[in-house]
Amino acid sequence: MSLGRRVARVAWWAGALLALALTLVLAQARAAFGHRAEGARRERMEHSPQWQDSHFENPQPLYNDIWGSFTGMFDASPDVSPSEPVPTVPGDHRRWETPPATGLRVTWLGHSSSLIELDGFRVLTDPVWSERASPLTWIGPRRWYAPPIALEELPKVDAVVISHDHYDHLDYRTLLAMKDWDTTFVVPLGVGAHLASWGIPEAHIAELDWWERTRVGGLELVATPARHASGRTGLDKDATLWAGYALLGPRHRAYYSGDTGLFPAMKDIGARLGPFDVTLIEVGQYNRAWPDWHIGPEQAVLAHQWVRGRVLLPVHWGLFTLAPHGWTEPIERVLAAAAQSGQPVLVPKPGQSVEPEAPPALERWWPQLPWKTGAQDPIVSTKLN
Numbered sequence: 001m002s003l004g005r006r007v008a009r010v011a012w013w014a015g016a017l018l019a020l021a022l023t024l025v026l027a028q029a030r031a032a033f034g035h036r037a038e039g040a041r042r043e044r045m046e047h048s049p050q051w052q053d054s055h056f057e058n059p060q061p062l063y064n065d066i067w068g069s070f071t072g073m074f075d076a077s078p079d080v081s082p083s084e085p086v087p088t089v090p091g092d093h094r095r096w097e098t099p100p101a102t103g104l105r106v107t108w109l110g111h112s113s114s115l116i117e118l119d120g121f122r123v124l125t126d127p128v129w130s131e132r133a134s135p136l137t138w139i140g141p142r143r144w145y146a147p148p149i150a151l152e153e154l155p156k157v158d159a160v161v162i163s164h165d166h167y168d169h170l171d172y173r174t175l176l177a178m179k180d181w182d183t184t185f186v187v188p189l190g191v192g193a194h195l196a197s198w199g200i201p202e203a204h205i206a207e208l209d210w211w212e213r214t215r216v217g218g219l220e221l222v223a224t225p226a227r228h229a230s231g232r233t234g235l236d237k238d239a240t241l242w243a244g245y246a247l248l249g250p251r252h253r254a255y256y257s258g259d260t261g262l263f264p265a266m267k268d269i270g271a272r273l274g275p276f277d278v279t280l281i282e283v284g285q286y287n288r289a290w291p292d293w294h295i296g297p298e299q300a301v302l303a304h305q306w307v308r309g310r311v312l313l314p315v316h317w318g319l320f321t322l323a324p325h326g327w328t329e330p331i332e333r334v335l336a337a338a339a340q341s342g343q344p345v346l347v348p349k350p351g352q353s354v355e356p357e358a359p360p361a362l363e364r365w366w367p368q369l370p371w372k373t374g375a376q377d378p379i380v381s382t383k384l385n
Helices: 003-033 039-046 066-075 093-097 172-178 192-197 266-273 297-306 329-341
Strands: 104-108 114-118 121-125 159-161 184-188 205-208 213-216 219-224 244-248 253-256 278-282 312-315
Touching (some): 003 172, 121 219, 184 192, 205 219, 266 297
Parallel strands (some): 184 205, 278 312
Antiparallel strands (some): 104 114, 114 121
């Protein structure tokens, strides 16, 4: 056999093996990808004011500096992830046998997963209990510590709210474990198709456009505008909507931003639905190359004021490495910005329960590491006027 034919045969076999490997990977990830909206669900999406030319759009488009994203990878902090174990507060179901004295309690579980107890109701935000924020179990961003509280140790939850369908917010394996829960899953337009494909009954899914409401007993949940994006496969960009949520109880109000850049309608959220006793606003996983995708620490403090929040509890940090900044930098910058503007901030350990109206003293449970200030590395969203 000639050398050319041998090279061709080796190349053929290499290509065949690569194709087989890709087929196996796609087969493993297929269920986690979810499902496209069809029929009546799709028709409803197409009537949304946010729907434009077969996808959802933000009123203020997202700025992307592709070259800056690429070069930024070479300037990553040496502390993008912890070098020592992160302190957590483990717990079980007995913790919730005593209701919050003030009627409002938040248990932050890392990243954007939190259990909010409000006037006798319990709402779980963006639950991610999997090892990785990924459609696959063996690759993708890996969590820095185990869930502080096992899924089966949670109390009965009245509502699960999902802000959008990115993997660090909509986790297939976690939702699969919840499919038989007697709860209401509140999601933005289109996301219900993913849940239904995973076996969650349609009767348990409340799918909302921005400003739409649903009620769970005496608790009202409002999907609020956000400035972000969606997609799970690379071929479905912005095929589903993204949102934040206002939780309106008989006595208390809470706001969860979801993933978002800063945008003018945050003032409308505050005017129409505030003031909020507590705001859970994302503060981490930002970059100057994409300042409209994630709000950044200083703008998170500003957003807290725009929505008329009383106490800020920062989320979307402290669990995954999704950006090149140091892992403690978001909270250091939030505290610095909040001190300048006189805004109270709660910084619980992962798994710790806190009452915003009876806050504990600030405990700096994270290590002191080098970090860039807002002046050194400003995150400034575009098109705010």
